[in-house]
Amino acid sequence: MIELKIEDLYKKYGKKTALKNFSYTFVSGIYGLIGPNGAGKSTLMNILVDGVSRSSGKIIFNGQEIEKMGEKYRALIGYVPQQQGMYENFTAWEFLNYMANLKGINKKVISETINNVLKFVNLYDEKKCKIGGFSGGMKQRILIAQALLNDPQILILDEPTAGLDPKERIRIRNLMAKISLEKIVIISTHIVSDIEYIANNILFLHNGKLIKNGTPSELLKEIESIVYEEKIDKIEVEKYNSKYLVGGLTSVDGGIKIRFIDESGEKESKYLVEPNLEDYYLYMEKIMENQTK
Template identity: 50%
Template sequence: MKLTIENITKTFKDKSALNDINLELTTGVYGILGANGSGKTTLMRILASVMKPSSGRVLMNGQDIADMNEKYRELIGYLPQHVGYYKNFSAEKFLKYIAALKGLPKEETSEKVEEVIELVGLTEYRSKKIGGFSGGMKRRVGIAQALLNNPKILIVDEPTAGLDPKERIRFRNLLSKISTNRIVLLSTHIVSDIEFIAKEVLILKDGQLVKKETPQSLLKGIEDKVWTLVIEEKEIPRFQSEYKVGNIARVEDRFQLRILSDEQPEPNAENDIPNLEDLYLYYFDEEETA
């Protein structure tokens, strides 16, 4: 199975949201990493066939998805960042309603709803009203509805935004579990969401595809650009103005800075092992990481 993105550009009035994106995706999890406004959601919406590109095309196994039309949509499971739920519906009732909208045969609906409820860990809450669910439980309902048609391509946009650490871990593990024989696209600006589950990371910046590599390869590319340095408190503003500072930690009466820089910032600065947070900071401005 192969999803090919050819020269995709999307323009809104005089602003370019995506600029000449070229990608080839096969089975597995892909993390789309970028700051707000980088083009992540626009790309996801185009791949989910809810938005058309200004130019370029998307191919599924060599066939233009615009020509496939409904046949392509049947292969898609989509969880947007913001989902509207009927608060007075139970999880089970809501999923049966979505199954009907997706055209699942009535004789298959109950079995399929049962399957996805169990998969996302909502069995004991199936009869509870969605209005009383936590954010994490609502996201589980969201991924369940996306899986109802057994999609070959699963697209999830910022799935862990607003979730506590435990729910984020649960969600990451779920996505990893269901990625077998599927293309899973996960967009995020939370680097820990993709650190252990993505086979490749796509870095988008200002509508441009900056990198498409394995997490390990991306980290190797910045291994000589991460530095630690212990300084006096009065020196902190200077380093913050001149460098990208990823972390500031007190060490007795002084402060240790973690700095991203192509060059050694000071003679006594020491190289450190990079992580994906360093990677994010290297490609995006500090104010975008807040």
């Protein structure tokens, strides 16, 4: 079993504290990092990939402090940034060959390794095509492929499905599920529906602190009796927005189907619906906003 243990992690940028007393232990599986902008998600990921230094705290991989492991730790990491700065004149093969050499992969196995990762992300038939002609989803799969070249123990993904169409989002989600069988996979995302059904645990960060964590089912139990849907007239939308925490509006024949959170207990039970992770995200954001007022 692999284990990444974080103890009392702090990160300060001048007077601003980006991470405060963050402690958590990751083992094999998928972890979703959720929270508003500025919550500390990117800071945590940058520290874990050794992109920025911590201010204090410990990070221990399988019993060893990663600072002492140095390059050995970095060789265990695979990182998928938000889509950016790719060599669009390179073919898929050329790009992965370039990345494999940067990672120091044995030249005797580079070709086999590239073929394997291209097949895994379902881009083997496009290996001679230039990246500039790829769709957003294909580019994202190439970024995943380069992260897998060194067979990492820890895979960290920053907004892997942002801007993708539903078909590609499902494809990426399925890839994550396959990868996680023997790895620690940490995904930061604002599209919480993409991790609801694949994440083993969800971590909710706010203002640099780990506020809540648990399995999706554990977290959703907290709001299982306060999420409702109702069909209303269009003129009632503003009233609902002012009275409840509204999670969604859908046009239907004769009106609007509205999804909302109501903690008052006044609504009839026939309108009660099963909560999802988006509902929970809205609920937690509201709680945090109220606490900081």
